[in-house]
Amino acid sequence: MIDGVVAAAGPVAPGTYFGWGAVMIQSGNLAVILAMLVLFILALVLPFPGGRSRK
Numbered sequence: 583m584i585d586g587v588v589a590a591a592g593p594v595a596p597g598t599y600f601g602w603g604a605v606m607i608q609s610g611n612l613a614v615i616l617a618m619l620v621l622f623i624l625a626l627v628l629p630f631p632g633g634r635s636r637k
Contacts, residue, residue, distance in 0.1 A: 597610060
């Protein structure tokens, strides 16, 4: 049974890696990190809804 599950999963292809000196990162991880940075910057820049109406 376990052999059937392993055979159904198929071979795992290696990902694309980018390297800068001693730093190596996979393309999928790089995309996630960049998306998180963009969301973080947007959270800092965009105001909260109704946040400016205080007197």
